[in-house]
Amino acid sequence: MHSDTEKTVDRSRSSLAVWLIVGVVLLPFAYVLSTGPAAWLNFYVCPMNSISWIYWPLEELNNRSSAVKWFFDWYLELWVGAQIPAGPAWRRA
Numbered sequence: 001m002h003s004d005t006e007k008t009v010d011r012s013r014s015s016l017a018v019w020l021i022v023g024v025v026l027l028p029f030a031y032v033l034s035t036g037p038a039a040w041l042n043f044y045v046c047p048m049n050s051i052s053w054i055y056w057p058l059e060e061l062n063n064r065s066s067a068v069k070w071f072f073d074w075y076l077e078l079w080v081g082a083q084i085p086a087g088p089a090w091r092r093a
Contacts, residue, residue, distance in 0.1 A: 011084075035055060035072065036078065036079040038054075039076045039079050040053065040079045040080055043080045
């Protein structure tokens with residue numbers, strides 16, 4: 001029979017595993033969706049050229065895929081309106 005301590009440890013391990021899986025699944029979505037707030041801050045609050053390296057992988061995808069470009073054009077227009085310049089909005093000051 002398992003003691004209460006062993007059950008607690010097993011429950012803690014399974015909780016940790018669930019949170020790790022959730023994090024691994026949600027983190028890429030959060031990364032992609034963070035471009036909207038970054039573009040908004042860049043346009044309306046302060047230029048953020050110093051952090052543009054964070055979005056370099058997405059910029060490369062944007063340059064190589066018309067589907068990705070379409071998505072970012074659509075998504076960033078939601079955040080900053082129709083004033084999106086050529087190229088990723090998070091990169092423009």
